[in-house]
Amino acid sequence: MILTVSHATTYRYSAPMRGAVQSLRLTPSRFDGQAAREWQVEVEGGIRGGSFRDGAGDRVEGWSVRGPVREVTVRVSGQVETRDLHGVLAGHRETVPAEAYLCASTPTEPDAALVALAQEAAAGASDALDRAHLLAAAVRAAIAYRPGATHAHTTAAEALALGEGVCQDHAHALIASAHVAGFAARYVSGYLFSDAAAGAQEAAHAWAEIWVNGLGWIGFDAANACCPDDRYIRLGSGRDAQEAAPIKGLAMGPGSESLEVAVAVGASQQ
Amino acid sequence: MAIEFFNEMYQGSQVRAPYARLEDWMRAMPAEFRQMKQAEAEALFRRIGITFAVYGEGGDPDRLIPFDMFPRVFTQVEWHRLERGIKQRARALNAFLLDVYGRGEIIRAGRIPARLVYQNAAYERAVAGFTPPRGVYSHIVGIDLVRTGPDDFFVLEDNCRTPSGVSYMLENREIMMRMFPALFRENRIEPVDGYPDLLRRTLASVAPAKCEGEPVVVILTPGHFNSAYYEHSFLADLMGVELVEGADLFVEGGFVWMRTTEGPKKVDVIYRRIDDAYLDPLCFRPDSMLGIAGLMDVYRSGGVSIASAPGAGVADDKAIYTFVPEMIRFYLGEEPVLQNVPTWQCGKPDDLGHVLDHLAELVVKEVHGSGGYGMLVGPRSSAAQLEAFRARVIANPGNYIAQPTLALSTTPTFVNEGIAPRHVDLRPYCLVGERIELVPGGLTRVALTDGSLVVNSSQGGGVKDTWVLAE
Structure with missing residues (x-):
């Protein structure tokens, strides 16, 4: 199958924060059952940090957002080709x-x-x-x-x-x-x-x-x-x-956090 | 049961060679002079504010640890052997760490049970597959040694994370030189004051490949409420590096930055004196306020080095300790220069049987305990204490190991009645980076209570200057 993903996660803070740091595990694993055709991970207004594949095989990306910040949105979009390996x-x-x-x-x-x-x-x-x-x-x-x-x-x-x-x-x-x-x-x-x-x-x-x-x-x-x-x-x-967790994050500051997630996964047969 | 203790100064009525000059010094010292000097030493220690407990010992953090003025002495020949053994052990422990976070050859070869490593609380899955610069995990290896005879040294435990107490090694020497300058003219004593510089060079040598120019090294402390804060600031001072807390650092763009009055400054090597669990709330304990959010992502992508490397603790666990001689054979193809203390694992049924049958002769410790707490010294315990401890071991055998009661050597020590033999141990600090270095000396801890074999400062232990004589 070809699966199309569109995933947005928004953190809103009740007061401006001094900054935010995130560690993202949002890239499809590499194995025989799936291959990403295209894939993008973006933190709006963020600065991309180091990225690496960890010991469990996951692609991890660090991001940071400079303050003052009231809202952080993580956007993921892409296409993955999948196979049924039971x-x-x-x-x-x-x-x-x-x-x-x-x-x-x-x-x-x-x-x-x-x-x-x-x-x-x-x-x-x-x-x-x-x-x-x-x-x-x-x-x-x-x-x-x-x-x-x-x-x-x-x-x-x-x-x-x-x-x-x-x-x-x-x-x-x-x-x-x-x-x-x-x-x-x-x-x-x-x-x-x-x-x-x-x-x-x-x-x-x-x-x-x-x-x-x-x-x-x-x-x-x-x-x-x-x-x-x-x-x-x-x-x-x-x-x-x-x-x-696909998103681990921390915002520095006094505000409280609220979360909004929108995920859509669509499919097209090959 | 009478145990023969090796006296490092006297063999019968004979004075052993390294102590010959100290014998004269001791005999020539009037009691009033000695008391005056002892008071002077105490005042000096108080003035510099060195009052912390040695790592993990617990106890009152503001209490002054007693300093004994009678030095402990090694000959060049004795030290050479110790040095070979300590460096060998530091190499093997680092090879083990590199292996268990990589292919795990020693486990595949059946030399160490997988369970002890991969189900160990100190094994960090987060760093598996990552190779730190130069393949070094433990950059400062503190090896606790005891002596039982002229040529018999045993390793009590390895400390691969952040062994503390090195400031005592440096301060004890400093104070002895200030109080007894003549002693240092009469005896040719190897200096230890090169340690801070060697430590700085060791840390700089493991800067990440991305580092350009002279590496920026910092010491990361949990803060002034930590019992070893004095040592953190003392070392930062002597090394000429910044002492920082988590809030002074932040991550951005794949690097770690230090806030300074002139703007952010990139940090290449962090000598951390906080535990793995508190390093990064995004990777370890989410409630930690001491660390730096995102630090582990920067570390694992090669933007900064951390000493000791996260995960290094899996090598110094008491259950892993038993296998260090095996590591030396496996990785280095050598026979161990320094022996382990024979150890029974109460988690093994056969060993447990032996331990319960011989409880009154053994020392029994908790696998994860430290500081001389949760420990039984069989020969010095009452029948009631033995029975109470027996019940604890039976209830949770896997939590205990047992060792023979070691006949710890003694050295002369100033006590109220004059001079008397007291039991000692030794912690040298081995540095591992581009090279493996060991300054000739270490921290000698002394059990000040007559007959006591527990040298921990929380249980009445003190410290001494440790000399290695130049030939």
């Missing part, structure tokens, strides 16, 4: 070994309920890949998709107790239960093309990757009960949502 992250180059993703961070700390969920789900599995699929299905069954039920800092344990959440919560819960089952697992942020008003889908999306020996990293989108295919664009990864 979730397998083939041909992706990275230095960080899978073993570095065996430990929980705060939002993926497992509680008794997550441990029970993982143990029950994985019980009848025939092999590791099957076990990973069963974990994703169990997380999907335990947490219903409902926007607004959770917030940015909700943990996997909290979302499971609530029984509701969004893609971030599904991903955190799947990472936590994968850890319980002995898998290395991580959080992935990206975009998703939605061809219908199919409910459980968000254009700015997130899912989990689980390491299966012999196959490598495999994406699991528990929120949509599937593995990422050619409707998905992968941007970057981390142990949790905060680490994998």
Whole structure:
């Protein structure tokens, strides 16, 4: 598929700020399932800083905006050619070994309920890949998709107790239960093309990757009960949502911040 | 159980050669004169305001650490061996860091378990795949040593992040020279005052490739409330570089800039005295107010160097320590010059069994502890203390390591009753940049309490001037 992305994020401050600094992970990953045809990242009125590919294979760009500033807009636009690899992250180059993703961070700390969920789900599995699929299905069954039920800092344990959440919560819960089952697992942020008003889908999306020996990293989108295919664009990864965030930023000054996001992902068949 | 302690000055009634002149000095000193000098030394330390605790020791930050005037002495031959061992260790630790943030050969070769490295809290995924200038991660390696015999030295621990205490090495010497100038004419003592210049040159030698001209080096401090602030400002002063806090720096255009009265000035090398977690709120702890937002992006794109490199801490963890001799063999193809203290990992069932059976003979420490806290010295503990500690170890074995109670050497020390042997350790500071340098000396810590083996200043330890005699 050819996916077209247009993504604008605007931070507005209640008072002029002395300046802002951002670290952006907004460039599509390079692997066999996707290739950017054209891609632009721009911080309006900003100064481009250093850019590099990090140990997890993500392209990172630093930006800064001089003050006084009342508003910062990050614009992303481009076209990506995608292929359905059934979730397998083939041909992706990275230095960080899978073993570095065996430990929980705060939002993926497992509680008794997550441990029970993982143990029950994985019980009848025939092999590791099957076990990973069963974990994703169990997380999907335990947490219903409902926007607004959770917030940015909700943990996997909290979302499971609530029984509701969004893609971030599904991903955190799947990472936590994968850890319980002995898998290395991580959080992935990206975009998703939605061809219908199919409910459980968000254009700015997130899912989990689980390491299966012999196959490598495999994406699991528990929120949509599937593995990422050619409707998905992968941007970057981390142990949790905060680490994998496409935009990390800080504005210096007394003002409070409000956020406005507009994402559109369109598709054209080749 | 009577333990024989090696006395560095006396062997029986014989005075060992390096201390021969000090014997005369000591005998010729009347008690009143000694007390006067001791008071003078204390007044000098107070005047310069050096009152901080050695890294991680805790305790009251404003308390004066006792200074003992009796120097600790090494011969040239003894020092040469230490120097070889320390430099060897510093090279191996840096090779290890370069490896585990790169291809991880030592893990692939099965010489160190992957878990200890990649699941270590000090392993930073954020710097994997990035090679710092000259491949150096730990630019100042503080290696804590103890001596148990004429030729027996053991490494207690490695400090690869920001080992502190070097200002004591410099001040102890300064004060001794001021108070006893004759001693320095009678003995030929290797100087240590070249350290600040060597440190500056070491840091300048790891400036990033993008740096043009003379590298600008700064020391980044968490601020004056930090217990080692004195050392930060002292070193900045002696090195002739700026002492800055996070708010004095900012990033723009892929570089780090320092605010000055003449406008922004580009910074090439940051000698940071703050922990990884606080360096950059965009990369590490988002609530940190001490660091510089965006610093890690500049660092990883080659715009600035950071010493020690973020992530260096994975090499000095107590669980990794056990494998340093293996690192020396693996990376350098050499046998270790300095030995590790034999260490049992309580997380291993066999080791745990041994530790619980021999608790009364061992020293047991927390893997991540420091400062002599959370530690059991078996031979000096009551039955109740032993049982309480046993329960803690059983509850969380992976959190503890155990070592034999080392017979730390003693050196003569001025005490209320006159002169008496007290136990000592040694922390030399090895500099790693374009070259590996070691000034002949270090920080000797002394346990001032009779019989105590704990030299930490938070537990009644003091410091001494450390001499290496020129031949």
